[in-house]
Amino acid sequence: MKRLLLLLALTGGTVLARPPKLETHLQPTVFAVTMVMIHDVVNPPAASRFYSYCLLGAHELVSGHSAIPSPAAFVREFHKPELNRTGNYQLAALYCILETGRLILPSGYMLEEEEAKLLAALRKEGYTEKELKAAVVAAEEMAKKVLALAATDEYSRLSTRLRYRPLKGEGYWYPTPPGYMEGIEPHWKTIRPMLIDSCSQFIPRPPVPFSKDTTSAFYALTREVYSEGRNLTEEKRFIASYWDCNPFAINTSGHMSIGFKKISPGGHWMNIASLATAQAGISFDKSVEILSLTAMTLRDAFISCWDEKYRSSRIRPETVINRLIDSRWQPLLQTPPFPEYTSGHSVISTAAAELLTFFFGDRFAFTDNTEVLFELPERRFSSFRAAAAEAAISRLYGGIHYRDAIENGQEQGYRLGQFVVEKLQKNGVRPAR
Structure with a gap:
């Protein structure tokens, strides 16, 4: 009344x-x-x-x-x-x-x-x-x-753990320019997951072994990154920049270093999930459920990926190329401050895409405006899986990942995403459609 x-x-x-x-x-x-x-x-x-x-x-x-x-x-x-x-x-x-x-x-x-x-x-x-x-x-x-x-x-215990020191050996990760930052969250695998059983539940296939032999599989992977970086089309440049999502970006000029704040990979996918619920006209209750489960899936995907990153602790392309091929070469994107294998964006994007595909279907086309805030245009995708595949390959175009880290990361994310979907279905979670 x-x-x-x-x-x-x-x-x-x-x-x-x-x-x-x-x-x-x-x-x-x-x-x-x-x-x-x-x-x-x-x-x-x-x-x-x-x-x-x-x-x-x-x-x-x-x-x-x-x-x-x-x-x-x-x-x-x-x-x-x-x-x-x-x-x-x-x-x-x-x-x-x-x-x-x-x-x-x-x-x-x-x-x-x-x-x-x-x-x-x-x-x-x-x-x-x-x-x-x-x-x-x-x-x-x-x-x-x-x-x-x-x-x-x-x-709360992360800060009490021993400070991470890069492993000794030619094939292991070492801090990269321009900031030469220490490894980010080396003990993240100790964080309790929400949906998966453990950090090591979805261990990916081993990375291609490091080798300086010019006829080796590893050297071929490195040459591919180098070649892509030197022959980027405008479309590939845009794709790499669109999915950059690097909160640590630093621009140096002389003795000055200027930081650029950007959205995280998980933040990008949280916004995609928000956009999808709005576009589909999903109810408030279901939208909250979808956003919450997207966040949980991203959380567990990062735990799984970081478990592997600091297990294999593989060297970044930038370091190898500068040492063995071209001392002046720089990747299009700034190399993030943590080991290379597997590709984080490949793992978390694929996992999130599997969850959102469960809710909305594999033919749900959407327009992503996440990067408008960072002066990049809207981008149209035919499905969540298509967006995840582009996010994954963007890391090769950007010069920060080898192909096996991308493809094996996608497989890792797919397995995790499918596990999450099956678990949710068993507990009564239903698609949005």
């Missing part, structure tokens, strides 16, 4: 339609979290962890509605929490994304302004103070429970 009176007062006696669906707020809410991570220069594995927790509480809040199963059914160590009455659970879920981000991100305080903006927008749409207050209380309660789970996943 209060809602009706408010609407009558605002419209001079004409009854307005129900407030706009909350789906319209979902993508900008998730992207607000992304923007804070870009500000903080969060590394790719850590970004996937933050996404998984920011969406988990919202996922739990919508579970039980519209046949959305509770993540407690399949997320490791997550138990369905007891909550007080949530009121409008969708409002609570939306606010919970921001509140969890506020609590867990290094610069989470920046989301306080986003929370205030969201509440102001919801007031204009006709939600009452009572509804909003109840939603905020429920969201804060859920966010605290999510943070309690996050505190047990081994992340």
Whole structure:
């Protein structure tokens, strides 16, 4: 009755339609979290962890509605929490994304302004103070429970582990120019996965062995990277730049080094998932489920990939080419600060594509606008798998990966993605179509 009176007062006696669906707020809410991570220069594995927790509480809040199963059914160590009455659970879920981000991100305080903006927008749409207050209380309660789970996943112990030192030997990874940064997250395999069984569940085929022999398979892989880099077409240059997704990019001029902040590979796929749910007109509840499971899949794919990276610790093409072929050669993209095998973008993109294909089908065409923020145009893809395949091969064009790291990374991601899909199906998760 209060809602009706408010609407009558605002419209001079004409009854307005129900407030706009909350789906319209979902993508900008998730992207607000992304923007804070870009500000903080969060590394790719850590970004996937933050996404998984920011969406988990919202996922739990919508579970039980519209046949959305509770993540407690399949997320490791997550138990369905007891909550007080949530009121409008969708409002609570939306606010919970921001509140969890506020609590867990290094610069989470920046989301306080986003929370205030969201509440102001919801007031204009006709939600009452009572509804909003109840939603905020429920969201804060859920966010605290999510943070309690996050505190047990081994992340807090990473800084206490021994400092990583590159392995001795010609074929092992060594820091690359221009920053010569230390290896990022060498102990990431110790982070608890959410959906897969362990970090080593999807160990890929071994990399081609290092060799300086000009007739060897490894030397052929290296020559391919070198040749691609010297003969790039404009299309290949664009593809490499489009999927760069390197939060560590540094531009040097004399003695000055200038950092460029970019979205992470996981952030790119989170935005693709958001775009797909909006394009398909998916309900709020199902959209939250899809985004949450995308984040979990990305998280586990990074854990699997990083397990292999620091097991094989393979040398980057830039280092080999500069030593054996051309001392002045530089890759189009800046080499990321961690070992080469397997290709991270190949693993996580393929895994995410398999999950999204399960939800939307293999013929779901979409327009990706993720890189518009970084002055690159929108890009049209015929399917998620097509986008993932382009992301993978972009690493060869960019000069930062050998072909076997790409192809074996795709296989690794495919196996992981298929495992996740099968597990979710067994626990009642259904396609969006």
